[in-house]
Structure formats: C-alpha cells, structure tokens
Amino acid sequence: MKNLKLKAARAMKDMSQEDLSNVVGVSRQTINAIEKGDYNPTIKLCIAICRALDKTLDDLFWNSDAEE
Amino acid sequence: MNTATLLGIVTGLIVGILIYFIAIKATSKYRFGNKPDYDERQKIEQGKAYKTGFFAMMIFSCIFLCMDVLLENGMPFAPGVGSFIIIFLGAFSFATHAIFSDCYISTNERPIRTKIIFIVIGIVNLAASIINIFRGELIENGLLSVKAINLLCGLLMLILVCEILIKERLDVKREKLDEES
Numbered sequence: 001m002k003n004l005k006l007k008a009a010r011a012m013k014d015m016s017q018e019d020l021s022n023v024v025g026v027s028r029q030t031i032n033a034i035e036k037g038d039y040n041p042t043i044k045l046c047i048a049i050c051r052a053l054d055k056t057l058d059d060l061f062w063n064s065d066a067e068e
Numbered sequence: 069m070n071t072a073t074l075l076g077i078v079t080g081l082i083v084g085i086l087i088y089f090i091a092i093k094a095t096s097k098y099r100f101g102n103k104p105d106y107d108e109r110q111k112i113e114q115g116k117a118y119k120t121g122f123f124a125m126m127i128f129s130c131i132f133l134c135m136d137v138l139l140e141n142g143m144p145f146a147p148g149v150g151s152f153i154i155i156f157l158g159a160f161s162f163a164t165h166a167i168f169s170d171c172y173i174s175t176n177e178r179p180i181r182t183k184i185i186f187i188v189i190g191i192v193n194l195a196a197s198i199i200n201i202f203r204g205e206l207i208e209n210g211l212l213s214v215k216a217i218n219l220l221c222g223l224l225m226l227i228l229v230c231e232i233l234i235k236e237r238l239d240v241k242r243e244k245l246d247e248e249s
Contacts, residue, residue, distance in 0.1 A: 017243070021175075025105075025107070025175065026107035026108070026109070027107055027109075027110060027175050028243075029109075029239070030107050030108075030110070030170075032242075032243075032246060033109060039109050041108070042108055044108075045107075045108060
C-alpha cells in the first residue's frame, strides 16, 4: 500500500526524495520504496524519517483504515 | 601449466595488488567515512542477491558436470577454466540482482568511481585477450585455454558498467514519473 502521508509530508517540507534520503542517511531508492509501499522500514528508520519531517509516527505510519 | 604461464599469473597478481593499494586505497572511495554504508533495505536486498549468486553457481556447476559426463570429449575447456566460468556466472548473477535492486553501490560511495574502475579493468582484460586472440593462444588443442579468463573478466566488467548505466537511466525516468504523479 502506498504511503501517501509520507509523500505529502515531504512535499510540504519542500524536500525531494534525494534531500530526505540524505538527511536520514539512506539511499533515494529506499525512500522511494517506502513511499510506494514496496518496503516496510524498521522502527529506527521510521523515527529518523519522522524527525526529519517534524511529524509523529502516527502522522506518517499509522494506517487507521487497516485498524477498522 | 608451464613455468612462464605460472610466472605470468604471479606477476599479474602482484601488479594487481600493487595497483589496488596505490591507486585505489590512496584515493577516497567514499563521500564520507571509510567503509561502505549500506542502508537497511540494501542489506536485505544484498542477502537476496547473494542467494541468487549462490544458486546460479550451484545450477551452472550441475549443468557443467552433466555436460562433462554427457559430451564425448568432455567440456571444451582447459583444466580450471570451467571453474572460473562458474565463478564469473555466479558473480554476474549476484551483481545483476544487486544493481537492479539498488544495493550494489553503498549510500556513501561515488558511483562514477565504481564505473571508472570497472571500465579500466574491463579494457585492460579485453586488450590482453585481443593480444591472445591474435597470437592464437585463446584456443589450444581445441580447448578454451586459461587465457580466456581475461576475455571473460573484461566482458563481465563492461557488462556490469552497462547494467549500472541502464539502471541509472531507468531511475531518472522513474524519478520524473514519481515526482509528476
């Protein structure tokens, strides 16, 4: 499932995938894979992404639809 | 294997090691740090790529063994060449999987440097193999000689460079599409 929240949060910060990947310390393709839903990041990487985008884990990675 | 060939192999190894330590170790390979920094997804993908390489080697070993038994005169290689071909095929399978899964080049590595090194190794090996072809030393007694290893190594390196370039082109296209959507 695509992570549109992450993509939106990144766009709000006016960051490209490359910018975010440099801040977080991963490859651009990893950020791309997370946004496309092809890769489930570890909690460590989720926290790093949240810190880089000034968001909480709930904001970016909690899927309320899946709970229902 | 005669003494001259053995001396050639030993000299080649020594020169290769010297070039590695002088030309490669002396210049910084990484944008930061002094060792490859693969991210968590890349490490997982590398595991899959190693598996691909391992199974490729297993499969080709079985194929070569079967062909050696089935063919009347055995495989058309000099002793040892078949093993190198299997290693090259395994390495090729690993590298292809890794390149197309974005885990061949680490996050802090300079891709241009990797490409230049591969091109140089490829050209040096191909040049050596062209000389061998003109000397008629590539095939001896109807068998592919040990000198064919240069040709295989050169081809492998240049194919890997082509794969890296293709992957980069694909990435640029995908990035544009992703940003537009």
